[in-house]
Amino acid sequence: MSLRAERVSWAAGGRLIVDAVDLAAPPGSTVGLLGPNGSGKSTLLRILAGLRRPTTGVVTLDDAPLSSRGRRALARRLAVVEQHAVTDVGLTVRDVIALGRVPHRRGLAAPSAADSAAVLSAAARTGLTPHLDQDWRTLSGGERQRAQIARALAQEPRELLLDEPTNHLDIGHQLELLALVCALPVTSVVALHDLNLAAMFCDSVVLLHRGRAVAAGTPAQVLTREAIQEVYGVSARVATGPDGRPTVHFTRPPG
Amino acid sequence: MARLGLGALIGVSALVVSVAVAITIGPAHLSVSDVFAVVTDHLGGPPSGLSTIRDAIVWDLRLPRTLLAAVCGAGLALCGAVLQALLRNPLADPYVLGISSGASTGAVLVLVLGVGAGSVGLGLGAFLGALVAFALVLALARVAGGTTDRLILAGVAGTQLFAAITSFVVISSADARQTRGVLFWLLGSLSGAGWGDVLLCSAVLAVGLVVCASLALSLDAFAFGADAAAALGVPVGVVRAVLLGVTALLTAVLVSAAGAIGFVGLVLPHAARALVGPEHRRLLPATALVGAIFLVWVDTLGRTLLEPQEIPVGVVTALVGVPAFAVVLGRRVR
Numbered sequence: 318m319s320l321r322a323e324r325v326s327w328a329a330g331g332r333l334i335v336d337a338v339d340l341a342a343p344p345g346s347t348v349g350l351l352g353p354n355g356s357g358k359s360t361l362l363r364i365l366a367g368l369r370r371p372t373t374g375v376v377t378l379d380d381a382p383l384s385s386r387g388r389r390a391l392a393r394r395l396a397v398v399e400q401h402a403v404t405d406v407g408l409t410v411r412d413v414i415a416l417g418r419v420p421h422r423r424g425l426a427a428p429s430a431a432d433s434a435a436v437l438s439a440a441a442r443t444g445l446t447p448h449l450d451q452d453w454r455t456l457s458g459g460e461r462q463r464a465q466i467a468r469a470l471a472q473e474p475r476e477l478l479l480d481e482p483t484n485h486l487d488i489g490h491q492l493e494l495l496a497l498v499c500a501l502p503v504t505s506v507v508a509l510h511d512l513n514l515a516a517m518f519c520d521s522v523v524l525l526h527r528g529r530a531v532a533a534g535t536p537a538q539v540l541t542r543e544a545i546q547e548v549y550g551v552s553a554r555v556a557t558g559p560d561g562r563p564t565v566h567f568t569r570p571p572g
Numbered sequence: 573m574a575r576l577g578l579g580a581l582i583g584v585s586a587l588v589v590s591v592a593v594a595i596t597i598g599p600a601h602l603s604v605s606d607v608f609a610v611v612t613d614h615l616g617g618p619p620s621g622l623s624t625i626r627d628a629i630v631w632d633l634r635l636p637r638t639l640l641a642a643v644c645g646a647g648l649a650l651c652g653a654v655l656q657a658l659l660r661n662p663l664a665d666p667y668v669l670g671i672s673s674g675a676s677t678g679a680v681l682v683l684v685l686g687v688g689a690g691s692v693g694l695g696l697g698a699f700l701g702a703l704v705a706f707a708l709v710l711a712l713a714r715v716a717g718g719t720t721d722r723l724i725l726a727g728v729a730g731t732q733l734f735a736a737i738t739s740f741v742v743i744s745s746a747d748a749r750q751t752r753g754v755l756f757w758l759l760g761s762l763s764g765a766g767w768g769d770v771l772l773c774s775a776v777l778a779v780g781l782v783v784c785a786s787l788a789l790s791l792d793a794f795a796f797g798a799d800a801a802a803a804l805g806v807p808v809g810v811v812r813a814v815l816l817g818v819t820a821l822l823t824a825v826l827v828s829a830a831g832a833i834g835f836v837g838l839v840l841p842h843a844a845r846a847l848v849g850p851e852h853r854r855l856l857p858a859t860a861l862v863g864a865i866f867l868v869w870v871d872t873l874g875r876t877l878l879e880p881q882e883i884p885v886g887v888v889t890a891l892v893g894v895p896a897f898a899v900v901l902g903r904r905v906r
Contacts, residue, residue, distance in 0.1 A: 363799075366803060368799055368802055368803060387805075388802070388805045388806070388807055389805035390805075391805065392803060392804050392805030393805070396803070397800075397803040399796070399799065399800060399803075402796045402797075402800065403796070403797075404660070404795045404796050405660060405661070405662050406657075406662075406795045406850050407845070407850060408795060408850055412849075412850060412851070413795075416792060416793060416795065416796075416804060417804070419789050419790075419792060419793045419804040419805065419806070420804055420805035422789055423789075424786060424788075424789070425785060425786070425788060425853055427853075472804070
């Protein structure tokens, strides 16, 4: 198992934000984190990334606790794409992607040939090669998000954590971005809002409700009419597509 | 890499030439070769052949003053570049954030109330004042929601508070002679520069430069915030504590020698960024060089423009800095 959380909890101000959640991401898989706003998706991702220390429970990477690795060593293994990246600094796309090399570099030395190669290859993989010298802030929302993914790839991680990467993107860019993530040779955990996107792209999903994992398994096992009613408080029909993956159709509330 | 070396060479040469030429400007007519002769004379070379008075003008007055201007410019600009990256605010600088103002208060308390003794007491008072002011402004910004704009507002509040404390101390306990001395800290002036100030400030600047430059990569990583930096393997808590401590110390030492000179730390990092780009590995040394050259010329302007009257250097930097502040502010909104 590449990344695993065992009964992790995280409390803030006496309130449990994440409550005894289990999660397992086998190597190469794409795991979806689902749940309404405030259900603990972002906090759980931060715990998985080692950015928040769980109050109880443990996160392991290759069966060794996350906390046993140094910060730098961890950053060369696991990369994070945050939901809302902003900066005031006039960085080019190349500069942004090159940030992914920070854990590989030391002191005042100039970037090595390996660093430059990693930046170029990450840009090529995300289709950003033509934009390398453009100011990151002038990119469209989808391109910015792709640049952040390219930065994460430049870290050369084996695990990739993404917090609602499709937010504010149009449907074309949402599909394109998730297809890109699934095609990467990494284990990824993705927090998602859209149940149908999760059903389409994830190998397994975890459904969070008020900090607890109320269901986990394949999209077909988890995305049932009952679970959606319980967690989101909406009624829906769930059909099974020709590929065996579920599709969710919401019903219009009365009134 | 070759370009980096060439850039550094041009920058350092420009600074050396600036210092040498700035010293020749003023009421007594001196040439660059006179300056050179005096310096080699004092460093154990052949006698300069200049009169004692002209020798003293170079060695005791203008050289320490010009060097202190260079060191203060470099240090304040460096502090600005580090704070802007660390606090993710293009308007951050020791003066705007009230650190300079806190250092002034500390120095004035020592001066007027006679706590401690000599320049060590003054420096210590300034350092404690800087630390207290910095901690207060950061705490206030955090209480107010922690956004980058709140930080500037907290800085304004801190500056006002410490200016008020300074005024109170001066009015309640200083005599006329001390009041004149206090004005020095409030406006920023290099007119009292001596070799002791130059050596102390250079030593602290050297330490500050080495520490900050060694953390250049970490500063790059702060571009998208503290969590993003942590996810790139930066020990955020340690880096932040070290850099805030270094900038407070450097500001305090510079303020205790030359008073609160504003806007150097705000404006010069932006100029340097336009020259060498946002990578801190290049930006920090470039900022220090540009800041040094800038303040050498600003001080030369201040002491010669209305000769024999002298305009305090802090007044000149504010006159230049406020329009530049407006430009940075405008670019950010757009």
